[in-house]
Amino acid sequence: xxxxxxxxxxxxxxxxxRRGGYAYVGGVRIDAVDMRGALEHIExxxxxxxxxxxxxxxxxxxxxxxxDPHYAQIVRGADLVLADGQPLVWASKLRGTxxxxxxxxxxxxxxxxxxxxxxxWRVFFMGGAPGAADSAKDVLTKRHPGLDVCGTYCxxxxxxxxxxxxxxxxxxxxxxxxxxxxxGLGSPxxxxxxxxxxxxxxxxxxxxxxxxFSFVAGDVRRAPRWMQRCGLEWLHRxxxxxxxxxxxxxxxxxxxxxxxxxxxxxxxxxxx
Numbered sequence: 001x002x003x004x005x006x007x008x009x010x011x012x013x014x015x016x017x018r019r020g021g022y023a024y025v026g027g028v029r030i031d032a033v034d035m036r037g038a039l040e041h042i043e044x045x046x047x048x049x050x051x052x053x054x055x056x057x058x059x060x061x062x063x064x065x066x067x068d069p070h071y072a073q074i075v076r077g078a079d080l081v082l083a084d085g086q087p088l089v090w091a092s093k094l095r096g097t098x099x100x101x102x103x104x105x106x107x108x109x110x111x112x113x114x115x116x117x118x119x120x121w122r123v124f125f126m127g128g129a130p131g132a133a134d135s136a137k138d139v140l141t142k143r144h145p146g147l148d149v150c151g152t153y154c155x156x157x158x159x160x161x162x163x164x165x166x167x168x169x170x171x172x173x174x175x176x177x178x179x180x181x182x183x184g185l186g187s188p189x190x191x192x193x194x195x196x197x198x199x200x201x202x203x204x205x206x207x208x209x210x211x212x213f214s215f216v217a218g219d220v221r222r223a224p225r226w227m228q229r230c231g232l233e234w235l236h237r238x239x240x241x242x243x244x245x246x247x248x249x250x251x252x253x254x255x256x257x258x259x260x261x262x263x264x265x266x267x268x269x270x271x272x
Contacts, residue, residue, distance in 0.1 A: 058085030124178035128213035135217035151176035
């Protein structure tokens, strides 16, 4: 990694200076805020008028941060880190540094759009399944008449490896002049894309939101509330897409247990 890239991924001044509690899970620092606090912090970032980004880790992200130093640095450099997964909240309580609750990206997305409508912020939808961002735009602009979705763009699969397609995606975001860029490319692609290119598309608060466009559009059904509260949303997603997600949840997911045990024994070194 170059010195320049390392500097870009270092903890931001805003994050380093931010007051408030936090918890470490698997060496990943997570901000101790509830949904209201998350929305208020994002509002401050938008008002600052500079480039910033938010990450919403779940168990899969914590596991990845153990073996992927570049991804761990991306999380470390974020202006706000929110506990997307319920198991992270449980883990924080077991460690004696309880997080106030889960702040799922899929819950944050529509609430942030509601606030954007009230504040007059320009929002851009990047990525998602074909047609999902446009459908989500239709749903949310009807729900919140003042919402300014200043653009959507769904790049082709593998666009990040094609210089021409990559430039088209960056230019689409840049030309829109958005204050908030919501990126649905899946993790870790969405976080990497944000960090590598946010300086090119102008000052905005960028947030990776995974499959949330499809949830709002109604193309993918989200888990029932009781499953979300019980930390079983992963099971619902697995049943929806077993071919794509079986390894993540049935193989890699078990790697969280030794990570949690190291945390409880005080042997986990903060990485992010």
